[in-house]
Amino acid sequence: MSQQPPASSDYIMPTTSFWQELIPAGDPKMLQNPPYQYGYPAILPDGRALLLPLRKLPNDTRAVASLIANQASFPVITSLATSMVEIAKAFNPDYIVGLPTLGLAFAPMIAEGLGHQNFIPLGYSRKFWYSEDLSEPVNSITSPDRSKKIFLDPNMLPRLEKKRVLVVDDAISSGSTILSVLKLLSRIDCEVVGILVAMRQGVLWKSKLEKEMPGMSALVKSVIAAPLFERAVEGWVPIAETIDTGVS
Secondary structure, three states: OOOOOOOOOOOOOOOOOOOOOOOOOOOHHOOOOOOEOEEEEEEEEOOOOEEEEEEEEEOOOOEEOOOOOHHOOHHHHHHHHHHHHHHHHHHOOOOEEEEOOHHHHHHHHHHHHHHOOOEEOOEEEOOOOOOOOHEEEOOOOOOOOOOOOOOOOOOHHHOOOOOOOEEEEEEOOOHHHHHHHHHHHHHOOOEEEEEEEEEOOOOOHHHHHHHHHHHHHHHEEEEEEEEEEEEEOOOEEOOOHOOOOOOO
């Protein structure tokens, strides 16, 4: 993928061309060193890379590497999901619980890859038969609306009770969304055996999960990872303390 955007003091560019292809292992485009100007090459387990656009955070001097699953090409999503299925096998879950909105791009593919007949989707839209008892307030780094809630359809309870479940989302960053889901599931007679995301973003989620639910951060697995970035003269450089050196 060629990076030839218009000059910008913030080193950001439209994301139209991102998430459309995987860079082969060894390609010069994945071997670039910081400062990164417009994209960060996140390495997959097979050595290929996905170039992620860098987005400046609102009212901040930092930037994040972004993955928007429902704007990615089918081959990219299929490759990420295939790697996620291999990780999911080790958890041996009875059911996959998919998080809205972008986690639902991966959850059905992972469930099918495991040989499951269906999966359990959570949602942000409340249907008239939903119960407040099966909801939890949620906000995230990209969706700061504090009035939003995540819901579980009560008709899904029989699938969850006394089952081993694997929670699937597109990314984990602050950990707020995942924590809300874990709180919701803790009110149900099921066991969360793992949390599987396409991308780990920074490390803030680790301390948040450990503070609220000790030991839960060790259950987080992913295909790719990216740190947070701070502004430099010629682009963006990774913030050392946000680099996740743990095994995905």
